[in-house]
Structure formats: C-alpha cells, structure tokens
Amino acid sequence: MKNKIVRIKDIAEKAEVSKGTVDRVLHNRGRVSEEARERVLKIIQEMNYEPNLIARTLKSNKVYHIAAIIPDPLIDPYWEAPKSGLEKAEKELRHYGISVTPFIFNPYNVDSFLKKAKEATQSEPDGILLAPVFYREVLSFFDQWNVKRIPFVLFNTQIPDAAPLSYIGQDSYQSGYLVAKLLTFGLPEPCTFLVAHINEDIPNSAHLIKKEEGFRNYFVDKKLEDKYKVVRLELGNPDSGLFTEQLNKVRQQHPDLKAIFVTNSKAYEIAFYLEKHRIDNIKLIGYDLLPKNLYYLENSIINFLINQNPKGQGYWGIQQLTDFLVFKKEIQPIKYLPLDIITQENLSYYVDNEA
Amino acid sequence: MKNKIVRIKDIAEKAEVSKGTVDRVLHNRGRVSEEARERVLKIIQEMNYEPNLIARTLKSNKVYHIAAIIPDPLIDPYWEAPKSGLEKAEKELRHYGISVTPFIFNPYNVDSFLKKAKEATQSEPDGILLAPVFYREVLSFFDQWNVKRIPFVLFNTQIPDAAPLSYIGQDSYQSGYLVAKLLTFGLPEPCTFLVAHINEDIPNSAHLIKKEEGFRNYFVDKKLEDKYKVVRLELGNPDSGLFTEQLNKVRQQHPDLKAIFVTNSKAYEIAFYLEKHRIDNIKLIGYDLLPKNLYYLENSIINFLINQNPKGQGYWGIQQLTDFLVFKKEIQPIKYLPLDIITQENLSYYVDNEA
DNA sequence: GTAAAAAATGTGCTCGTACACATTAATATT
DNA sequence: AATATTAATGTGTACGAGCACATTTTTTAC
Numbered sequence: 001m002k003n004k005i006v007r008i009k010d011i012a013e014k015a016e017v018s019k020g021t022v023d024r025v026l027h028n029r030g031r032v033s034e035e036a037r038e039r040v041l042k043i044i045q046e047m048n049y050e051p052n053l054i055a056r057t058l059k060s061n062k063v064y065h066i067a068a069i070i071p072d073p074l075i076d077p078y079w080e081a082p083k084s085g086l087e088k089a090e091k092e093l094r095h096y097g098i099s100v101t102p103f104i105f106n107p108y109n110v111d112s113f114l115k116k117a118k119e120a121t122q123s124e125p126d127g128i129l130l131a132p133v134f135y136r137e138v139l140s141f142f143d144q145w146n147v148k149r150i151p152f153v154l155f156n157t158q159i160p161d162a163a164p165l166s167y168i169g170q171d172s173y174q175s176g177y178l179v180a181k182l183l184t185f186g187l188p189e190p191c192t193f194l195v196a197h198i199n200e201d202i203p204n205s206a207h208l209i210k211k212e213e214g215f216r217n218y219f220v221d222k223k224l225e226d227k228y229k230v231v232r233l234e235l236g237n238p239d240s241g242l243f244t245e246q247l248n249k250v251r252q253q254h255p256d257l258k259a260i261f262v263t264n265s266k267a268y269e270i271a272f273y274l275e276k277h278r279i280d281n282i283k284l285i286g287y288d289l290l291p292k293n294l295y296y297l298e299n300s301i302i303n304f305l306i307n308q309n310p311k312g313q314g315y316w317g318i319q320q321l322t323d324f325l326v327f328k329k330e331i332q333p334i335k336y337l338p339l340d341i342i343t344q345e346n347l348s349y350y351v352d353n354e355a
Numbered sequence: 356m357k358n359k360i361v362r363i364k365d366i367a368e369k370a371e372v373s374k375g376t377v378d379r380v381l382h383n384r385g386r387v388s389e390e391a392r393e394r395v396l397k398i399i400q401e402m403n404y405e406p407n408l409i410a411r412t413l414k415s416n417k418v419y420h421i422a423a424i425i426p427d428p429l430i431d432p433y434w435e436a437p438k439s440g441l442e443k444a445e446k447e448l449r450h451y452g453i454s455v456t457p458f459i460f461n462p463y464n465v466d467s468f469l470k471k472a473k474e475a476t477q478s479e480p481d482g483i484l485l486a487p488v489f490y491r492e493v494l495s496f497f498d499q500w501n502v503k504r505i506p507f508v509l510f511n512t513q514i515p516d517a518a519p520l521s522y523i524g525q526d527s528y529q530s531g532y533l534v535a536k537l538l539t540f541g542l543p544e545p546c547t548f549l550v551a552h553i554n555e556d557i558p559n560s561a562h563l564i565k566k567e568e569g570f571r572n573y574f575v576d577k578k579l580e581d582k583y584k585v586v587r588l589e590l591g592n593p594d595s596g597l598f599t600e601q602l603n604k605v606r607q608q609h610p611d612l613k614a615i616f617v618t619n620s621k622a623y624e625i626a627f628y629l630e631k632h633r634i635d636n637i638k639l640i641g642y643d644l645l646p647k648n649l650y651y652l653e654n655s656i657i658n659f660l661i662n663q664n665p666k667g668q669g670y671w672g673i674q675q676l677t678d679f680l681v682f683k684k685e686i687q688p689i690k691y692l693p694l695d696i697i698t699q700e701n702l703s704y705y706v707d708n709e710a
Numbered sequence: 711g712t713a714a715a716a717a718a719t720g721t722g723c724t725c726g727t728a729c730a731c732a733t734t735a736a737t738a739t740t
Numbered sequence: 741a742a743t744a745t746t747a748a749t750g751t752g753t754a755c756g757a758g759c760a761c762a763t764t765t766t767t768t769a770c
Binding site for chain 4: 020053058
C-alpha cells in the first residue's frame with residue numbers, strides 16, 4: 001500500500017543526503033548543489049511528499065496576533081454572531097499560535113471607527129479581520145496596511161476597490177435576486193412589493209444597494225415588470241413616530257402591497273408593526289437569525305429569513321488568516337457563503353449548529 | 356494576559372510533582388496518591404488546561420483503519436457525493452493516522468451487501484462508516500460489531516433500533532414537513548399534491564416513509580386537510596412504459612394536481628416526463644444536487660431541491676469516527692445536517708463548496 | 711602545495727504529549 | 741531489623757519539521 005506517510009527523513013534516505021539538505025531544498029534556503037537539489041526534488045515528486053502541518057506548527061512557538069476590528073454587539077446585536085464566530089475560531093486555533101484581539105467600535109459613529117482602526121494598526125498585528133462598515137473612511141487604512149504588508153480580510157461588506165487577502169460574506173446582489181424569486185413564488189398574482197431599508201446610511205452602504213439592485217433586476221430578467229410593482233422606503237429610527245407613519249402611508253398609497261423585503265437584520269421592526277396592526281396579508285422577508293427575528297418567524301409573521309451566517313463569517317475570517325499566516329496556504333480571494341433560506345420548518349438545524 | 360498556553364509541564368511545576376504524575380492523573384493510569392491526585396486535578400481546573408491535540412497525535416503513530424461500507428456510485432450516482440466526502444476527510448486526516456478502506460456494494464442486491472459487510476468485518480477495522488440501505492440485513496451486523504466493540508457510524512438512513520456511535524443525516528420527517536410548507540406557500544389555492552416514491556423497496560426504506568409522514572402531517576397540523584389533497588404513488592423503473600402510464604393515470608384522476616414531491620434523488624425522472632409532455636403547471640420538489648436534477652432546476656422544471664448534503668455526510672462520518680478514535684472526544688449520537696433549500700438562485704453556493 | 715574562504719552537507723536540539731522504564735518511598739513479611 | 745514487595749513518583753525518549761550550529765568538502769588565493 002502507498003498508505004505509508006512520507007517524512008523528510010524518508011526522502012533524505014532515498015536521496016542519500018541528510019534531512020538538512022532536504023529541508024534546504026524544500027524551503028529554498030540555498031547552499032545546495034544543483035545535483036543534490038534535482039535528486040531531492042525528483043524524489044519529493046515521486047513519493048508525493050506532503051509536509052505534516054501538525055508537526056510543523058508544533059515546532060514554531062511563534063504567536064500570530066490578529067486584530068479584529070468589529071462593531072459593538074451591544075449597540076447592534078447583529079454583531080454578536082461574528083464575534084462569537086471569531087472567538088470560536090480563536091479557541092480552536094490557539095495551539096497554532098493564533099491570538100485574536102478585538103477592537104470594537106460604534107457602528108453609528110465614524111470617529112469611533114477611526115480611533116479603533118488606528119489603535120489596531122498601531123498594535124502592529126500580523127493580520128487584520130475587518131467589517132468595513134464605513135466605506136469612505138476605511139480606504140486610507142487599506143493603503144496603510146498594504147504599505148506595512150499586513151494582510152487583511154474583509155467580511156460582511158464587500159468593497160470593490162480594496163484588494164484584501166480575502167472577502168468573506170454573501171453575494172448581496174444575488175441574495176436580493178433570491179428574495180424576489182421566493183416572493184414571486186408565493187405570490188403568483190400581480191401586486192406591489194416594498195423594499196425597506198431600516199436605519200442605515202444608504203449612500204455609504206454599498207451592500208444594501210446591491211441587494212435592492214438584485215431584487216429589482218429579477219423582475220427585469222424574468223419580464224415580470226408589468227406584473228409586479230416595486231417601491232422603496234428608507235425608514236429612520238423605529239422608535240420614532242415617523243417610522244409608523246411612513247409605513248401607514250405606503251400601505252395607503254399601495255393597497256395591493258403584499259410583501260416587504262427588509263434589506264438588513266431588522267425585519268423584526270416591521271414584524272412588530274404588522275403584528276400590532278393585525279396585518280396578516282403582507283409577507284415579510286429579511287435577514288439573519290436574531291432572537292427577535294426568530295420569534296416572529298415562529299409566529300409566521302416573518303415568512304423567510306436569509307441566513308447571512310454571520311457567525312461563520314467571523315469564524316472563516318480567522319480561519320483564512322490562519323491558513324495564510326500559519327499554514328502558508330493559497331487563499332481564495334472571495335469566499336461566498338451560501339444563501340441559506342430559513343423558515344420555521346428548517347430553522348432548528350441552523351441555529352447554533354454551524355461552521 | 357491569560358494568553359499563555361498551559362502545558363503539562365506547567366501543571367507539574369505548580370503542583371510540585373513530575374510530569375509523569377500529571378500524566379497518570381490525566382489518563383487515570385492509577386499509581387498516584389490521593390493527595391497528589393487532588394492537588395493536580397485542582398491545578399488543572401484552575402489553569403484550565405487543554406491538551407494540545409496536535410502534539411498528542413504527533414506522538415502516537417498508530418494507524419486507525421476505517422471501513423466504509425457504501426453503495427456503488429456507478430450503479431446509483433447519488434453515492435458519488437458521500438464517497439468524495441469521505442475521501443476528502445481521509446486526505447485531511449491522514450496525518451492523524453486515519454486510513455479509510457471502501458467496501459462498495461450494489462444497492463439493489465442484498466447478497467452483495469452481505470458479502471461486503473462481511474469482508475469489512477473480517478478486516479477487523481478500528482471503526483466502520485455505513486450507509487444502512489438494507490434495514491433487515493444490517494441488524495445482525497450491529498450485534499457483531501457491538502460484541503467486537505467496533506464503533507460504527509451510520510449515515511443517510513436512520514435506524515431506530517441501532518445504537519451507533521453516531522447517526523449523520525437529515526431529519527426525514529422534518530424534511531417532508533418542510534416540503535409541504537414550501538408547496539403550500541407557492542400554491543395558496545386548493546389543489547392536489549402527489550407524493551412519488553421512485554424505484555424503491557418502500558417497506559425496507561424507513562426514511563422515505565418518514566418523509567411522507569412529515570409531509571402529510573403538515574396538513575394535519577396546520578388544519579389544511581380540507582384545502583389540499585395528498586395522493587401517493589409508488590413508481591417502478593422509469594425506463595418502463597408503466598412509469599409513464601402511472602403518471603398519466605394519476606393526472607387524469609386528479610386534474611387539479613399542482614405539485615409532485617419526489618422522496619428520493621430521482622426527481623429528474625419526473626422532470627423528464629413533465630418536459631416531454633410540456634406540462635408547466637405542476638410544481639416539482641425533490642432531493643439532492645445531482646447533475647440531472649440541477650439541469651432541470653436551471654430550466655425551472657424542478658422548483659426546489661432539498662440538499663441532503665451527501666458529501667457532508669461522508670465527510671462528517673469520517674470526522675466523527677476520528678474525533679472518537681484519535682481525539683477521544685465526546686460524540687453527539689445524532690448529527691442532523693441542515694435542511695438546505697436550493698433553488699436556481701442560490702444553487703451555485705452549495706455546489707462543491709461545503710463541509 | 712598549503713592555508714584560508716566559501717560552499718555543501720550533516721548533526722542535534724526543540725516543540726507538547728505519551729509511554730516505557732528507572733528510581734525512590736512506604737509498607738509488608740520474615 | 742533486614743529484606744522483599746508494592747505503591748508512588750521521576751526520567752528519558754520518540755514523534756516530524758525547522759533551524760542553529762558543527763562538520764566536511766570544494767574552491768580560491770597566495
């Protein structure tokens with residue numbers, strides 16, 4: 001059987017050199033005669049040697065510091081999941097020398113972001129994981145990190161101009177497209193759909209625009225523009241009276257409103273409104289498995305949730321950086337997570353059961 | 356910082372014993388005074404020591420042989436995915452001493468199964484991964500393996516009476532339930548649904564019955580029995596004329612037939628029928644991302660597929676056995692994989708991108 | 711031709727854990 | 741009290757890769 005695991009020692013013996021020489025060939029440390037080099041290289045090929053990553057990391061007790069620049073979960077609960085994901089990854093990878101330091105900023109305050117990003121940069125980390133909530137402000141940091149050669153991984157929000165080591169998240173456009181499919185599947189008759197952006201700085205939130213774009217283009221592509229009408233609404237703070245007013249008005253203007261698509265994780269705000277006004281003929285789709293969303297999903301007020309797998313995003317972010325720093329693997333520049341469709345009936349298998 | 360990793364040596368020093376003693380405490384190898392035992396145990400708690408699994412497996416060069424008893428992918432293409440999943444796992448885990456030997460049987464031939472299962476048993480493996488296609492025949496093997504103390508993991512088909520180390524797969528009942536939800540969501544008007552079992556030995560296929568049960572119970576639970584009618588059909592070999600005849604007949608008997616639920620991975624057979632007869636007012640839901648199914652999903656003849664994640668099943672099966680054999684971890688007796696809802700629009704993120 | 715410099719190759723220790731073996735301390739037996 | 745027996749504890753090495761350092765071989769300089 002070829003089942004035997006090939007070690008450096010085996011190669012050394014077969015090539016009639018010492019393992020030191022094999023090591024030099026493997027890592028291009030020079031000081032090897034061309035003759036020996038070729039012989040060793042050939043044998044490595046033949047026996048298709050694969051280094052034992054386990055033994056490798058055991059040796060080097062280098063600690064890799066990763067700075068995780070993420071929004072405060074206490075301010076927006078959405079960010080709890082990514083945080084727990086990266087904590088999980090850190091726990092798993094501690095023995096490989098991975099150490100993660102969170103730099104937590106207020107997602108509604110640019111200065112807070114600037115401060116924390118600066119702190120993170122000054123800590124001279126070996127890698128950075130970042131949720132780039134503020135599009136404009138983050139760009140100059142990318143330059144700094146590129147100069148300093150600090151690899152950085154983005155998640156949640158895709159930034160086209162950046163050249164990160166990797167982006168982890170969903171294809172926003174496609175997720176809007178998917179939502180349109182689901183709603184038209186459930187509503188075969190002509191009607192009106194509402195795209196609701198809740199409490200967001202829209203011009204600075206490219207991914208939300210992408211979602212709306214995908215949503216609208218579905219109707220174009222499928223030639224359904226005559227059948228369905230799409231309206232949009234930028235809603236402010238749900239606690240204000242304006243919020244309710246805006247919704248009342250849109251319902252009045254569009255009596256055939258049959259579905260609402262919420263582009264972020266705050267579908268529960270709309271659900272609260274629907275429940276309060278005892279409206280049960282409007283379907284509702286949103287994002288993410290927050291407890292409040294799950295509550296309304298269970299009560300059939302929310303019909304579907306698209307799981308952005310935020311925990312997985314944090315988890316895979318750290319994993320990607322580890323693969324790069326520790327294992328020196330090739331990193332895929334974009335890692336799209338699946339667009340999970342969640343409903344009452346399959347919910348339990350997605351809650352706390354992933355990655 | 357608590358960032359320092361705790362080693363056995365650290366514990367030994369703090370407890371003023373040698374690392375040998377700590378080792379004996381950790382592994383209950385006896386020969387330790389009660390006094391020392393308690394002291395060490397306390398310090399292990401305090402410093403919350405976690406063994407370095409990396410170093411652990413590096414030491415022991417034991418090879419664990421796992422026998423994988425699975426159906427032949429050449430006979431039923433469904434089984435390609437589990438096979439590739441377990442191959443992927445083997446590759447990842449080779450350096451932990453995991454070696455997987457496939458024992459491949461004909462899923463339509465009991466004798467072939469008996470022969471291979473016997474061979475696998477005689478090879479005296481350290482663990483067994485099994486797709487228990489033949490319910491009755493597999494039971495005696497469970498007894499044998501229990502006597503020999505060979506841990507076995509089941510996947511794909513849940514067997515209630517068995518007490519495997521772990522079952523990996525989906526909750527069949529719930530998946531039927533989910534399908535009912537999707538269909539009623541898309542078909543708000545009263546109509547008839549067909550549950551189709553294609554080319555299966557139904558009495559011996561508990562998981563297919565469970566699917567139907569879940570499907571039917573959805574209507575009961577939601578008080579929709581008056582609105583929707585459910586009929587069932589056991590279809591034989593799709594290549595025979597009978598197959599088409601049966602379908603024709605059921606359509607004739609139920610003119611308001613609006614959806615078909617195929618309980619296994621052969622939805623493409625019905626799709627072929629629907630396409631051939633140019634029927635586009637019957638929705639179709641089935642299982643698994645086989646190339647043929649994907650083709651019809653792309654063409655909108657199949658509306659949804661439930662992904663049973665067969666690749667993941669093979670992968671996690673080997674992972675579970677490795678966790679048990681190599682890492683001595685606690686194993687969860689049931690590992691339900693999520694009920695992924697797949698449609699044209701989110702398909703690409705599930706194809707070859709998992710586990 | 712010899713010594714010095716450079717190139718090539720070899721040796722040995724480290725990482726954290728597990729286990730075999732060696733050693734010491736505490737009882738039991740005569 | 742001396743020896744045998746058992747219990748308790750300590751010591752040392754292996755696993756595979758990586759790297760510093762030691763050693764050998766070849767080349768260069770005079």
